[in-house]
Structures are given as structure tokens and as C-alpha cells.
Amino acid sequence: REWERERERDRTVRVWGREGEWGTGKPGPDREDMGREERDAHGAGRALSPVSPHRPCPCPVPGSGWACRAVLADGHQRTVRRVAWSPCGQFLASASFDGTTCVWRRHEHGFEVVATLEGHENEVKSVAWAPSGSLLATCSRDKSVWVWEVDEEEQEFECVSVLSAHSQDVKHVVWHPSQELLASASYDDTVRLYREDEDDWVCCATLEGHTSTVWAVAWERSGQRLVSCSDDRTLCVWQRSQGHGAGSEHSWQCVCTLSGYHGRSIYDVAWCHLTGAVATACGDDAVRVFEEVSPVSP
Amino acid sequence: CDCALLGSTGRLTKLCFCTARFHGEGYQEGLAEGSHAGMAEGRRHGALHGARMGSEIGCYLGFALTWHCLLQKCTDPKSSKKLRALDSLIAMIQKFPYEDPTYDKLQEDLEKIRGKFKQVCSMLNIQSDFRLGNERSSLTF
Numbered sequence: 001r002e003w004e005r006e007r008e009r010d011r012t013v014r015v016w017g018r019e020g021e022w023g024t025g026k027p028g029p030d031r032e033d034m035g036r037e038e039r040d041a042h043g044a045g046r047a048l049s050p051v052s053p054h055r056p057c058p059c060p061v062p063g064s065g066w067a068c069r070a071v072l073a074d075g076h077q078r079t080v081r082r083v084a085w086s087p088c089g090q091f092l093a094s095a096s097f098d099g100t101t102c103v104w105r106r107h108e109h110g111f112e113v114v115a116t117l118e119g120h121e122n123e124v125k126s127v128a129w130a131p132s133g134s135l136l137a138t139c140s141r142d143k144s145v146w147v148w149e150v151d152e153e154e155q156e157f158e159c160v161s162v163l164s165a166h167s168q169d170v171k172h173v174v175w176h177p178s179q180e181l182l183a184s185a186s187y188d189d190t191v192r193l194y195r196e197d198e199d200d201w202v203c204c205a206t207l208e209g210h211t212s213t214v215w216a217v218a219w220e221r222s223g224q225r226l227v228s229c230s231d232d233r234t235l236c237v238w239q240r241s242q243g244h245g246a247g248s249e250h251s252w253q254c255v256c257t258l259s260g261y262h263g264r265s266i267y268d269v270a271w272c273h274l275t276g277a278v279a280t281a282c283g284d285d286a287v288r289v290f291e292e293v294s295p296v297s298p
Numbered sequence: 299c300d301c302a303l304l305g306s307t308g309r310l311t312k313l314c315f316c317t318a319r320f321h322g323e324g325y326q327e328g329l330a331e332g333s334h335a336g337m338a339e340g341r342r343h344g345a346l347h348g349a350r351m352g353s354e355i356g357c358y359l360g361f362a363l364t365w366h367c368l369l370q371k372c373t374d375p376k377s378s379k380k381l382r383a384l385d386s387l388i389a390m391i392q393k394f395p396y397e398d399p400t401y402d403k404l405q406e407d408l409e410k411i412r413g414k415f416k417q418v419c420s421m422l423n424i425q426s427d428f429r430l431g432n433e434r435s436s437l438t439f
Contacts, residue, residue: 119420121427144413158379159420162413200386 013072013080013094013104015111018065070110075102082126087133095127101138103157114155117148119162130175130182137182139170145184145194147201161201165192172216176223177273183226185214191228191238193252209236209254215266221273225255229266229280234259235290261288344399351408355391358415362387365422380421387414 076096084093092104092111099120104111121142128137136148136157147161168187175182182194182201191207191214212231219226228236237256264283271278278290366384369377390411395401419426 119416119426144416159417162416162420164409164413199382 011073011076011078011080011096013075013083013092014068015070015072015092016066017069018067072104072111075104075113076100078123081124084127084129086129087131091129093127093129093136095124095138097123099124099140101127101136103136105155115157117146117157117159119146119159120144125170126172128173128175130180131177132180135175135180137173137175139173139184141169143168143170143186145170145173145182147182147194163194163201163203165194165203165206166190171213174217174219177219177221178223181223183217183219185217185228187213189214189230191217191226204249205252207236207238207252207254209257210234213265216268218269218271218278220271220276227269227271227278229269231265233262233264233266235266235269235278235280258290348399352396355394355408355411358387358411359391361415362391362418365418380418383414383418383421387411387418390414
């Protein structure tokens with residue numbers, strides 16, 4: 001199954017599914033948890049219509065085969081900046097400019113809030129689930145990265161660390177594909193890595209090289225490399241190398257800088273775990289796909 | 299002074315040397331006064347910021363010790379986790395080098411203490427920027 005979700009300025013979270021699924025075949029079954037909803041006329045302005053909880057979702061089908069399954073309103077008071085599905089698919093986390101991160105649990109007839117993670121002093125910019133599903137990370141304009149432990153049975157979330165390693169707004173957090181290693185990207189032009197060390201989390205590496213805000217980071221499937229994209233219009237590929245001596249920290253080197261391809265800031269980057277291709281989202285209205293070229297043998 | 303090169307019209311030479319001397323003396327006086335004022339301002343600045351830092355850390359310590367007392371008798375796993383975090387915060391504060399303003403990791407350690415305090419507040423479900431009721435001076439740092 002493929003699901004998509006959309007975050008909008010109307011402060012709601014929407015969940016989309018392929019038509020005909022979710023057992024009903026109707027584009028929008030009744031949802032008890034739907035309070036207010038907004039008619040979605042893309043780009044043409046919105047009309048607020050207070051709605052009784054049992055009215056079906058009137059959202060138009062946005063493209064062939066997809067329908068809006070749920071509108072999760074009343075979770076946030078400001079822009080919802082990012083959403084992330086848990087690895088098990090049962091939970092959805094939404095990070096908002098209102099300073100909170102909501103965790104929604106999926107059940108048969110919709111979604112309900114199971115936790116509201118508070119603590120950040122201002123806008124939360126990103127949220128990410130660790131591949132194990134037992135950790136969650138959030139980051140904010142307050143320059144900090146928070147790591148939360150998930151207790152799935154109790155559906156409780158406990159803060160295990162507040163990391164203030166960055167000197168500016170933190171834009172993005174993303175977990176290593178297989179290890180409990182966290183990466184963050186910031187307005188301070190650096191990427192930082194964090195891991196657990198004796199009951200507490202520490203910043204174990206700082207990747208410097210970009211000359212402006214780093215907007216996002218993506219890990220290669222193997223976890224040996226990561227790519228970062230920046231306001232400085234370049235992509236940097238970083239490689240992990242074994243530290244010297246037993247038990248020492250890995251170090252990270254920039255092994256490749258892709259410059260001259262992007263005309264404006266690069267806002268997002270994704271590294272495909274199937275093909276190894278790297279895709280970028282750029283302010284010059286283009287999407288680019290990069291592939292690694294094997295070095296020519298002498 | 300270039301005037302000295304012009305030869306021995308005594309008065310002109312003396313005038314040049316005078317100018318140079320007063321210039322030099324003026325500079326020395328200014329330097330002394332500036333240094334003195336700078337020291338005084340530096341001391342005030344240091345005292346103010348030192349007091350603020352002490353006040354902030356002192357607040358965290360009092361908070362942590364109090365909660366430690368309150369939770370001490372609890373044996374359930376959740377309270378144990380909270381106690382461990384409180385112990386960690388207390389240890390960080392006690393380890394902090396109050397006597398050494400030249401400690402190179404001063405700001406870094408201070409940030410770690412603040413971070414640990416925020417984490418503990420989150421675990422205890424307390425707002426980390428507590429304000430004391432209607433008082434004008436709120437306990438924010």
C-alpha cells in the first residue's frame with residue numbers, strides 16, 4: 001500500500017490513500033475524529049466550514065486514484081511543517097511551528113492523538129523515526145535536537161536527551177538506515193551526528209564544508225555515506241572512515257562536492273535505497289537526479 | 299620630529315621636542331586612564347555575568363535536589379528513570395568549575411547543563427521556563 005500525506009498552511013494533516021481501499025470503496029468515509037475541515041481548492045483560497053463530526057469528507061480527489069482519507073485538524077495551532085510515518089506504519093508524527101510534535105495512532109476509523117511532545121521553545125522544523133521504531137528525533141529553530149524514546153505498549157514518549165550542539169536554527173533531522181545514529185542539518189552551515197554514549201546522547205561529529213545553510217541530509221542505504229544539500233547550491237557527499245586506534249570515533253570526510261549544477265538553493269535531497277540515485281529539489285524550479293559514475297580504471 | 303634636522307635655531311627645536319613630548323605624555327595618560335576604566339568595566343561585566351550564571355545554575359541545583367528528595371522513596375521504574383536523570387544533572391552541576399573563568403569548555407558545559415535540565419523538566423512534566431506568578435521579575439535566563 002502506498003499512502004501520502006500533505007502538510008498545509010491550514011494547520012491540518014491530511015492522509016491520502018488509493019481509491020477503493022480501506023474497505024469502503026468510498027472516497028471519504030465518516031470519521032469521528034474530524035472536527036473542522038476545509039474545502040481544498042488548491043491555490044484558489046479556502047472556505048472554512050464548521051462541520052459536524054459525522055459528515056463525510058468532501059475533499060475532491062486530487063489526482064487519479066488518490067483520495068483524502070482523513071483530515072487531522074485540531075492537532076496544531078500553526079503550520080504543520082513535517083510529517084513522518086513510523087516504521088511499523090501505525091503511527092504518524094507531525095511537527096509544527098506551534099512548538100509541538102503530535103503523534104497520531106492509526107485505527108480502523110481514523111487517527112487519534114496519542115501524545116503531544118512539548119519542550120521546544122519555538123518552531124519545530126523536522127521529526128524523524130529511527131528505523132527500530134523505538135526512538136524519535138525532533139529539531140527546532142531553538143537550535144536544539146531532542147531525542148525521545150518510544151514505549152509502544154504504553155504509547156508514551158519520554159525525552160532522553162536535549163542536544164544544543166548547533167549554533168543556529170536546525171532545519172532537518174534524519175536517522176541512519178540501520179543504526180541509532182542521528183544526523184542534523186542547520187542554518188549554521190554544518191551537519192552534526194549524534195549517538196548514544198553511556199546513558200546520554202552526544203554529538204560525535206561535525207561536518208563542515210558548506211558555506212551556507214544546510215537544508216537537508218540523506219543517508220545512503222549502506223549508511224557509510226551521506227549527502228547534504230545547501231543554500232550554497234552544492235551537494236556534499238560525506239564518507240565515514242575508521243578512526244585511528246581501537247575504540248576511537250569514526251571520522252567523516254567530504255569525498256565529493258557537486259557544484260555548478262544548481263541555479264539556486266537546494267532545499268531537499270533524497271538518496272534512493274534501491275538504485276543509489278540522488279534526487280534534489282531546487283529553488284530554480286527543477287528536480288535533478290544524479291547517479292554515481294564509476295571511476296575510469298587506468 | 300623633523301624640525302630638528304633644520305639646524306640649530308634653538309627655540310624652534312625646543313618647540314618641536316615639546317610637541318613630541320606632550321604628545322607622548324598625553325598618550326601615556328590616556329592609556330593609563332583607559333586601562334583603569336577598562337579594568338573597572340571588565341570587573342563589573344564579569345561580576346554581572348558570573349552572578350547570572352551562578353544564579354541560573356544554582357536554580358537548577360536547588361530544583362534537582364528538591365525533586366530528588368521528593369522522588370527518593372519511589373521505587374517504580376518510571377521514578378527510577380527520573381532519579382537517574384536528576385542524578386546526572388546534579389553530577390554535571392557539581393562537576394562544573396566555578397573557580398575557573400578561563401575554562402575552555404565553559405559555554406559547552408553550560409549548554410549541556412541547560413539541556414539536561416530541559417530533559418528533566420520534560421520527564422517531570424514541568425515547564426522549563428517557570429515564571430513566579432505575578433511577579434515582575436520572572437525566573438527566565
